[in-house]
Amino acid sequence: MSEQATMTNGATACLLRMYDEQHEIEDYQKGVPRWCTGCGDNAILAAVQRLCRDEGLRPEKTVFVSGIGCSSRLPHYMNTYGFHGLHGRALPVAEGIRMVRPDLAVFVNTGDGDCFSIGAAHWVHAVRYNMNLTVMVHDNQVYGLTKMQVSPTSPRGLKTNTTPLGAHLNPLQPLTVTLGVQNVSFVAQAVDWIPEVLYEIVRAAYHHRGLSFIRIVQRCPEFMPGALDPWVRDPQRVLILRHERGLKLSPALAQIYRNQLEHDPSNIHRAREIASTPDPIPVGILYHNPDAPCYEDLRRNMDQRTTDMIRRGLEAEFDKFTITSHGS
Amino acid sequence: MTTAATSGPMATTSAVAGTDGRKTVTTLREHIIDIISDSGEGAQRCGQSLGAIAARTGNGVWTVEIIPAEIQPPARSIAGASGNRIRLGSRRITNGGDEADLVVAFNEQVLLGRVRAGELKPGCIVLLESAWREDDNPEIAASYAGTCRDLLTAGYRLYEIPMEQECLEIVDDPRRGKNMFVLGMLCNIYSLDLQLARDQVARTFRKKAADVIESNVKLLEAGHSWAEQHLDFKFAIPAAPVTEPQIVINGNTAVALGVLASGMEICAMYPITPATSASHYLSEIFERVGGVVHQAEDEIAACAFAVGASYAGKCAVTITSGPGYSLKQEVLGLAVMGEIPLVVVNVQRGGPSTGQPTKAEQGDLLAAIFGSHGDAPKVVMAASTIEDCFYSVIAARRIAETFNTVVVVLSDANLATAQTPFPRPQFDEAWVAPPVDQSAVPRGLKPYSWDARTGLARRFIPGQPGGTHTLTGLAHDQNSAVAYDPELNQQGIRARSLKLAAFQRTLAPPPVFGGETGDLLVIGWGSTRGAIEEAVEGLRAEGRRVSSMHLRFLQPLAPGIKEIMQRFKRVMTIEGNWCDRADEEIIDESNRRYAAVAMLLRARYLIDVDCWSEVRGQPIKPGSVRRAILERLDRP
Numbered sequence: 001m002s003e004q005a006t007m008t009n010g011a012t013a014c015l016l017r018m019y020d021e022q023h024e025i026e027d028y029q030k031g032v033p034r035w036c037t038g039c040g041d042n043a044i045l046a047a048v049q050r051l052c053r054d055e056g057l058r059p060e061k062t063v064f065v066s067g068i069g070c071s072s073r074l075p076h077y078m079n080t081y082g083f084h085g086l087h088g089r090a091l092p093v094a095e096g097i098r099m100v101r102p103d104l105a106v107f108v109n110t111g112d113g114d115c116f117s118i119g120a121a122h123w124v125h126a127v128r129y130n131m132n133l134t135v136m137v138h139d140n141q142v143y144g145l146t147k148m149q150v151s152p153t154s155p156r157g158l159k160t161n162t163t164p165l166g167a168h169l170n171p172l173q174p175l176t177v178t179l180g181v182q183n184v185s186f187v188a189q190a191v192d193w194i195p196e197v198l199y200e201i202v203r204a205a206y207h208h209r210g211l212s213f214i215r216i217v218q219r220c221p222e223f224m225p226g227a228l229d230p231w232v233r234d235p236q237r238v239l240i241l242r243h244e245r246g247l248k249l250s251p252a253l254a255q256i257y258r259n260q261l262e263h264d265p266s267n268i269h270r271a272r273e274i275a276s277t278p279d280p281i282p283v284g285i286l287y288h289n290p291d292a293p294c295y296e297d298l299r300r301n302m303d304q305r306t307t308d309m310i311r312r313g314l315e316a317e318f319d320k321f322t323i324t325s326h327g328s
Numbered sequence: 329m330t331t332a333a334t335s336g337p338m339a340t341t342s343a344v345a346g347t348d349g350r351k352t353v354t355t356l357r358e359h360i361i362d363i364i365s366d367s368g369e370g371a372q373r374c375g376q377s378l379g380a381i382a383a384r385t386g387n388g389v390w391t392v393e394i395i396p397a398e399i400q401p402p403a404r405s406i407a408g409a410s411g412n413r414i415r416l417g418s419r420r421i422t423n424g425g426d427e428a429d430l431v432v433a434f435n436e437q438v439l440l441g442r443v444r445a446g447e448l449k450p451g452c453i454v455l456l457e458s459a460w461r462e463d464d465n466p467e468i469a470a471s472y473a474g475t476c477r478d479l480l481t482a483g484y485r486l487y488e489i490p491m492e493q494e495c496l497e498i499v500d501d502p503r504r505g506k507n508m509f510v511l512g513m514l515c516n517i518y519s520l521d522l523q524l525a526r527d528q529v530a531r532t533f534r535k536k537a538a539d540v541i542e543s544n545v546k547l548l549e550a551g552h553s554w555a556e557q558h559l560d561f562k563f564a565i566p567a568a569p570v571t572e573p574q575i576v577i578n579g580n581t582a583v584a585l586g587v588l589a590s591g592m593e594i595c596a597m598y599p600i601t602p603a604t605s606a607s608h609y610l611s612e613i614f615e616r617v618g619g620v621v622h623q624a625e626d627e628i629a630a631c632a633f634a635v636g637a638s639y640a641g642k643c644a645v646t647i648t649s650g651p652g653y654s655l656k657q658e659v660l661g662l663a664v665m666g667e668i669p670l671v672v673v674n675v676q677r678g679g680p681s682t683g684q685p686t687k688a689e690q691g692d693l694l695a696a697i698f699g700s701h702g703d704a705p706k707v708v709m710a711a712s713t714i715e716d717c718f719y720s721v722i723a724a725r726r727i728a729e730t731f732n733t734v735v736v737v738l739s740d741a742n743l744a745t746a747q748t749p750f751p752r753p754q755f756d757e758a759w760v761a762p763p764v765d766q767s768a769v770p771r772g773l774k775p776y777s778w779d780a781r782t783g784l785a786r787r788f789i790p791g792q793p794g795g796t797h798t799l800t801g802l803a804h805d806q807n808s809a810v811a812y813d814p815e816l817n818q819q820g821i822r823a824r825s826l827k828l829a830a831f832q833r834t835l836a837p838p839p840v841f842g843g844e845t846g847d848l849l850v851i852g853w854g855s856t857r858g859a860i861e862e863a864v865e866g867l868r869a870e871g872r873r874v875s876s877m878h879l880r881f882l883q884p885l886a887p888g889i890k891e892i893m894q895r896f897k898r899v900m901t902i903e904g905n906w907c908d909r910a911d912e913e914i915i916d917e918s919n920r921r922y923a924a925v926a927m928l929l930r931a932r933y934l935i936d937v938d939c940w941s942e943v944r945g946q947p948i949k950p951g952s953v954r955r956a957i958l959e960r961l962d963r964p
Contacts, residue, residue, distance in 0.1 A: 059796050060791055060792060060794070060795065060796055061790070063640075075798040076809075079796055081796050081797065081799075082797070082798025082799065082800075083798065083799050084799065084800040084801065086632070086658055086659060086801060089632040091629075092629040092630075092633045092636065093636035093639070094636060095622075095633050095636060096594070096596065096633040096636020096637035096639070096644065097636040097640040097790070099594060099622070100593075100594060100640045100644075101640045101641070101791070103791065104640070104790055104791065121626055121629070122625065124625075299622070300620065301614075301615075301618050301619070302620070304618065305593065305617065305619070309618065310589070310617060312617075313616060314585065314588055314589055314753075316616075317588075318575055318585075318753070321577050321581075322574065322752055323383050323573075323575070323749060324384070324570070
């Protein structure tokens, strides 16, 4: 084959590959979501599908891991690899995947019950491990799949099937808890009714190397109809956190959401203050530290491992324990 | 085995001088030695060193740790005994044996614990630290003197030895050196080579400064010559030279080496007794060879982390003990449902609940087989020797990845800390897991394209082009889509069940120890193998028609077991889990709870399988097995 022909073929292959790796939104979609009309999960699904397309993620190199609950059905609607596991255990499964596969993009979709209640231990420790995962907590403040029970983030007084007289306690504040964990590296909050901002935050989270924690305040039209209406209807009850290293609002949105605060996401003390004032709902990147160490970077040491190294390692151990007969 | 030296009580209140160095050396086939002290006085190091020296000599050796439950139990307490049992023999030794022939005790209280537990043979030789007789505390001195009187009255052969006083000639703190003095005495008593002992001391303290080695060698020599001059007995246990290289390790070390040899590179765990030392050791070797021991935030997370790693293509292991195993059950069900290969090692301890963390029991078998909710078939195997701990983990990884399922390896506290020599394994490349399969999925192949006959399907791993799907713990169809059709659940459960049958077809019938037919077949599993076979061998030598069979796979059971059982007039199991005694007042056939394997065998083969078991937390002794067998043989 002539040199010129080789070059032409090479260029064609390159073009073909580019074409192959060019994906449309449809390439990431699978089936028809079975969430209720008006459920915030739909907005989150749309945001991640758009992200996959914009980032050109290869479907076979992408994994969505979830637990149990309405939120956790999300992987079923993604045409990527998915792991729809156990209630509360999405994070440790995702950590195991991440430890052995640095080549995959790994997302976690979990809910307020899944993450803050049954999986609470894993949540705190996952933040501390700071493995490279994009974690979205779909927080609708109620148990939906099991038909309306109180959740750790339910507002006090919420009448549910297990609290007929109203929820007894004040809700847990997920952002303050997360920001209190040593080695936290990325904390953001979004709301399902501002999809543009939700997308921007998911994108920023995806680009952060470490555990990015996004709490997404979302509506449950089935069990808490209208509960978030006062916030949805009044843009003043959303506090936009903007910064050149954080969220940048489009001029159109800036016109609507005028309650804005310049917040430097490297300032953890300020982030904690903002997090502890839940109303108006802060939306944006509360905290970002790109330099926090990732557990997998500290631990992964097996890339160079070969069968011969295993053999030599074993023989060295056997040598330590080998006895030879006296005099032999 | 009995000798003149242990044949009768002979009282001394102080050591007697030897007859100018020329003592009668009594030849023994085997002997059991207990060395016990307060925690931290080094009896364990002494025992292990003695075992190593004897093994180098070519003796059969089995060492068992005597462990107090607490880290620092109060000094001079009955429950605080810490140390080692060392069983030495001319032939291969497979278990800790019955009662001790010779005991070395650093104080009379730890000794009392062993006496009360029935661990001393009648007329047992007792070498006791004599410093307590002159103790400043009159209560201690009185307790010591009283115990000595009682021991003599009970017929033990007591030697009071001024160990501390002798050690003070060499070191300032005798607490730090007495163990090597005792090692020297024992080397003399058992006619072991002193140079070999010096080498062992140098090896034991190889990480210490030269003067530490020197002073320990001096202590060793002092003990040796003291025994030579002052004791009136001496033994020799003839040894056969070792022809092939042997390694001496305990069961947990064997498990860790098995993990390395299997090519697994992720072990996710949470600290729990008695399993943890396997992960300690693995952490060390993974630092050198590559690999991660992840100490998770809890047992559930450990199991889920391992499942995540396995799902992503690297079959992983989680190592635990009973309570941790209970916590992992839901995740194991998910792995079965998703057909994710996974190796679980359960180093069993006493249960239920927190039970007896440092003691041996075989109580987790049914939990391992049936534990998860719903129908969650998985492979369950049990290691029966320390060597088997190594090979079982290697086999488990291969089975897990061949059949895309969970494989549980059961060990127990007995195997975990006991040590014995076995042939040094010859590395085989086939042990090692292959690299992650990233080949494209052929068009049309589904994530669960279950083979109609075997239930097997290709393993889909993230990264494989054309394989995208969402694995789910929900009932699912061949596409891994949530199954809403009632027929689909039926299909999925059938496929996962058939895989066990497909695996069972690859197994050979278990070998029978003893004769192929007879009056009684004893069936065991796990760490009781050595004790059962020793008892069977002894009884066969006396003309009894008894054989035994040890089960490696408990789920599925190997083929041919029924045919073997049918060749014997009676069948019984011997197990370390609970069974009701048939002669209890309110127990009859309608309510008797059988031991785990007896129940499984009765259910599967419709054969009347009896059982004998005990749950004393101690390894089952060959003498107990012998009595249980004789009782069944002599029953009309």
